[in-house]
Amino acid sequence: MTDPRLTALARSLPATVPFVGPEAQERARGRPFAARIGANENVFGPSPRAIAAMRDAAAEIWRYGDPESHDLRHALARHHGVPPDCIVVGEGIDGLLGYLVRLIVAPGDAVVTSAGAYPTFGYHVAGYGGRLLTVPYARDHEDPQALIAASRAAGAKLTYLANPDNPMGTWHDAETILAAIAAVPSGGLLVLDEAYVEFAPEGTAPPLDPSDPRVIRLRTFSKAYGMAGARVGYAIGPAALIAAFERVRNHFGMNRAAQAGALAALEDAPWLAHVCDEVARARGRIARIAAETGLTAIPSAANFVAVDCGGDGALARRVLVELAAQDIFVRMPFVAPQDRAIRISCGTEADLDRLAAALPAALKRARATD
Amino acid sequence: MTDPRLTALARSLPATVPFVGPEAQERARGRPFAARIGANENVFGPSPRAIAAMRDAAAEIWRYGDPESHDLRHALARHHGVPPDCIVVGEGIDGLLGYLVRLIVAPGDAVVTSAGAYPTFGYHVAGYGGRLLTVPYARDHEDPQALIAASRAAGAKLTYLANPDNPMGTWHDAETILAAIAAVPSGGLLVLDEAYVEFAPEGTAPPLDPSDPRVIRLRTFSKAYGMAGARVGYAIGPAALIAAFERVRNHFGMNRAAQAGALAALEDAPWLAHVCDEVARARGRIARIAAETGLTAIPSAANFVAVDCGGDGALARRVLVELAAQDIFVRMPFVAPQDRAIRISCGTEADLDRLAAALPAALKRARATD
Structure with a gap:
C-alpha cells in the first residue's frame, strides 16, 4: 500500500532498491558467508592509523562532527593541490x-549514463524526476564518445562516467577522459566517478582542474582507503557548483569519528600503497583462477574483476547461486551483455583459496542446469 | 556566483545554513572553547558499552553497514513494542x-511550524519548495492548537511540533499532544519531533501507535544516548509511510560503527537513567545560576535551559558574545520574543562552575553597552 499523501513524484518511484546487502542475504540463508567478496569492499582494511583515530574518537562521539569538515577538507585540498572551496565532503x-x-536535475531533465553502469546514480535521477537515457557499453567499456554524443543530442544536464568503471573494472586513459570533458555540451556537466581510481595505473586520472566548469570529480574513502562503513566521500569541482551543495546538504550529517578516520587515512600513504599492491596481487590471482576454470577475466583497474562465464546472464546468475551455496558472496552486472560475467572483489588469500576451490564445481553445476 | 546549471528551485535557495558549528567559531576566534554547552550535546557521553562497540567496529569499517539496519531496527521495535516495519533508521x-x-512536500505545498522552532525543518521545507507558514509561540511554548488550526486553514501537508521544544525546552503533556493528533486535518501529517523526550517527565510522550496514519514520531541517539557525532536517528510511523522512505533514502548511508554503537546504547538502560539524572541535576544548577544572577530560567524538560536575560534579542546576543569571550559556547533562539533568552546546554560540573563565574560579569557588560 502506498501512502496517499506522497507527492506525485514519490508515488511514481519504485519501492525496489539498487542493492541488497550481504547481511540481508545471510539472514535469508540462515548462515554467514565465509568469503565476503561481492560488494567491492576492501578486505585489506583501513590504515591502522585510521582505526586508531576512529577508536580515539569513540568516546568523543557525544560531540557533533564539524559540519564544515574543515580539517579533512583542507587536508584533501593540500593532498590534491586544489583550493578548499572546490571540495565538498559528504556521506559517501x-x-x-x-x-x-x-x-541540477529538475523533473523531465535529460541525464545520460551507460546501460548497466552504477545503478545508484540512476536511482537518484529517477528520485528527482530526471529522464535517464542510456548508451550501451562498447566491448565492456563505458563509451565516452557515445555518452557525450547522446548528451549533446538530448541536451543532457548531467553525463555520468565512472573511470575505472563499476561493474566491469575497465578504464580509459586520461587523454580519452580529457577529450570527453572537452566535448561536454554547453550547460552540461560530466559526473566523473573516480571511486576506484587509486587502484588504476598512472595516467588514468586526468589532472585535477577545478577551474573547469564542465566536470565534477567524485572520490571516496570507501575503496582504496578501506572505509566503506564510515561513509566519507568527496567531490572536487568548480567553486560555484561546490558552494551550491551548502544549499541542500545535511550539514551535520558527517559522522565525527569517520571524519577523524579519513583524515588519518589520507596521511598514511604507505598503507595506501600496500593496499594497492595487495589488490593488484589479488586481481592477478582472480584472473589465474578464472583461467584455470576455463573462463576469461576482463582486465580491471579496480579492486574487483569481472569474470566472463562464457554464457548469458542466466548462466552467470546460476554461478552466483552456486558460489553462495558454498558461502561465497559475489555479485554480477545487471544488464546484458555485461551480465554474462560475475564480479569478484579482491579478497584475502583465504577468500581466494575458497573461490579457487569452489568455482570449478559451481560452474559445472551451473552449466548442468542449462 | 551561482552556477547557472542549478534548477530554478536550487537557484532560489539561500546560501546560508541553519547553524554554524562551534569548531568554525573556534577557528574564527583562534582558540577553543573551555565549555561547550551550546549545541545541546550530551556532555555525559554515550554508554561505555556503546563506546566499546564503536571501538570494536573500527577495524571492521571496511565493510559497508547493513543497509537495512536490521539489528538496530529490530531492537528498537522490541524496545518500543512496535512492528519493525514501522521504524526507519536514518542519518539523524x-x-x-x-x-x-x-x-510529502511538492513545490507550493503548505507546511506549518512555529516561528522560531527547529530551523533545520524549515531548511528542508524550503529546499523542496514548500510554503512554510508559522504560528507564534504561546508563553514560550509551541502552541499545538494554533498549529493545527493553521494547518487546517492552509490544508497543510505537514505540521511540525517538537515535544519537548527546542530552543525553549518547554513541553506539553501527552493528553495535549493526543488532542493535537486527533485534530490533524485529513491528508495531513503531524511531525512529532521527540529528540529530547527521554529527558522529559513521565506522561510527556503519548503511547506509540504506528497504526495511526496522522503522526510520525522522530527519535534520536544524539541527545539522551550521547551520540550526536554518530548520526543515528529513527522514525516511528505507519508502515505505508515508513516503507516510502525506501524510495528515496541513501540506503548505504548509515555508518557501520554508529549502528553497532546505537544498538549497544539502547541495551544500556542504567546508563540512560544515569544520564537523565545528571541532566536533571544540571538543569537545576543552571536555574540556580540564573537566579543568583537575577535572571529567570524557563522550566525545561530537555538537556538545556533557556535563560531569560530580561531584555530583548540584542541584549541576549551581547550576553552570548560576552560568554564567548570567556570561552563559553552557548546559543540562543533565533526569533522574538524567544530571543530574549540564551540557551544553555546541560554541562558538567566544571562547565557550570565556569558559567557561574562568568555570567554575572557577562550580563553586566552586556547591559552596559545597551
Whole structure:
C-alpha cells in the first residue's frame, strides 16, 4: 500500500532498491558467508592509523562532527593541490550523487549514463524526476564518445562516467577522459566517478582542474582507503557548483569519528600503497583462477574483476547461486551483455583459496542446469 | 556566483545554513572553547558499552553497514513494542526530516511550524519548495492548537511540533499532544519531533501507535544516548509511510560503527537513567545560576535551559558574545520574543562552575553597552 499523501513524484518511484546487502542475504540463508567478496569492499582494511583515530574518537562521539569538515577538507585540498572551496565532503559518493542530482536535475531533465553502469546514480535521477537515457557499453567499456554524443543530442544536464568503471573494472586513459570533458555540451556537466581510481595505473586520472566548469570529480574513502562503513566521500569541482551543495546538504550529517578516520587515512600513504599492491596481487590471482576454470577475466583497474562465464546472464546468475551455496558472496552486472560475467572483489588469500576451490564445481553445476 | 546549471528551485535557495558549528567559531576566534554547552550535546557521553562497540567496529569499517539496519531496527521495535516495519533508521533526525519532506512536500505545498522552532525543518521545507507558514509561540511554548488550526486553514501537508521544544525546552503533556493528533486535518501529517523526550517527565510522550496514519514520531541517539557525532536517528510511523522512505533514502548511508554503537546504547538502560539524572541535576544548577544572577530560567524538560536575560534579542546576543569571550559556547533562539533568552546546554560540573563565574560579569557588560 502506498501512502496517499506522497507527492506525485514519490508515488511514481519504485519501492525496489539498487542493492541488497550481504547481511540481508545471510539472514535469508540462515548462515554467514565465509568469503565476503561481492560488494567491492576492501578486505585489506583501513590504515591502522585510521582505526586508531576512529577508536580515539569513540568516546568523543557525544560531540557533533564539524559540519564544515574543515580539517579533512583542507587536508584533501593540500593532498590534491586544489583550493578548499572546490571540495565538498559528504556521506559517501552515493550521498553526494543525491545532492548533485537534486541541485541540477529538475523533473523531465535529460541525464545520460551507460546501460548497466552504477545503478545508484540512476536511482537518484529517477528520485528527482530526471529522464535517464542510456548508451550501451562498447566491448565492456563505458563509451565516452557515445555518452557525450547522446548528451549533446538530448541536451543532457548531467553525463555520468565512472573511470575505472563499476561493474566491469575497465578504464580509459586520461587523454580519452580529457577529450570527453572537452566535448561536454554547453550547460552540461560530466559526473566523473573516480571511486576506484587509486587502484588504476598512472595516467588514468586526468589532472585535477577545478577551474573547469564542465566536470565534477567524485572520490571516496570507501575503496582504496578501506572505509566503506564510515561513509566519507568527496567531490572536487568548480567553486560555484561546490558552494551550491551548502544549499541542500545535511550539514551535520558527517559522522565525527569517520571524519577523524579519513583524515588519518589520507596521511598514511604507505598503507595506501600496500593496499594497492595487495589488490593488484589479488586481481592477478582472480584472473589465474578464472583461467584455470576455463573462463576469461576482463582486465580491471579496480579492486574487483569481472569474470566472463562464457554464457548469458542466466548462466552467470546460476554461478552466483552456486558460489553462495558454498558461502561465497559475489555479485554480477545487471544488464546484458555485461551480465554474462560475475564480479569478484579482491579478497584475502583465504577468500581466494575458497573461490579457487569452489568455482570449478559451481560452474559445472551451473552449466548442468542449462 | 551561482552556477547557472542549478534548477530554478536550487537557484532560489539561500546560501546560508541553519547553524554554524562551534569548531568554525573556534577557528574564527583562534582558540577553543573551555565549555561547550551550546549545541545541546550530551556532555555525559554515550554508554561505555556503546563506546566499546564503536571501538570494536573500527577495524571492521571496511565493510559497508547493513543497509537495512536490521539489528538496530529490530531492537528498537522490541524496545518500543512496535512492528519493525514501522521504524526507519536514518542519518539523524535531520536526515530523516529531509527524506520526509521530500516524500510529502511538492513545490507550493503548505507546511506549518512555529516561528522560531527547529530551523533545520524549515531548511528542508524550503529546499523542496514548500510554503512554510508559522504560528507564534504561546508563553514560550509551541502552541499545538494554533498549529493545527493553521494547518487546517492552509490544508497543510505537514505540521511540525517538537515535544519537548527546542530552543525553549518547554513541553506539553501527552493528553495535549493526543488532542493535537486527533485534530490533524485529513491528508495531513503531524511531525512529532521527540529528540529530547527521554529527558522529559513521565506522561510527556503519548503511547506509540504506528497504526495511526496522522503522526510520525522522530527519535534520536544524539541527545539522551550521547551520540550526536554518530548520526543515528529513527522514525516511528505507519508502515505505508515508513516503507516510502525506501524510495528515496541513501540506503548505504548509515555508518557501520554508529549502528553497532546505537544498538549497544539502547541495551544500556542504567546508563540512560544515569544520564537523565545528571541532566536533571544540571538543569537545576543552571536555574540556580540564573537566579543568583537575577535572571529567570524557563522550566525545561530537555538537556538545556533557556535563560531569560530580561531584555530583548540584542541584549541576549551581547550576553552570548560576552560568554564567548570567556570561552563559553552557548546559543540562543533565533526569533522574538524567544530571543530574549540564551540557551544553555546541560554541562558538567566544571562547565557550570565556569558559567557561574562568568555570567554575572557577562550580563553586566552586556547591559552596559545597551
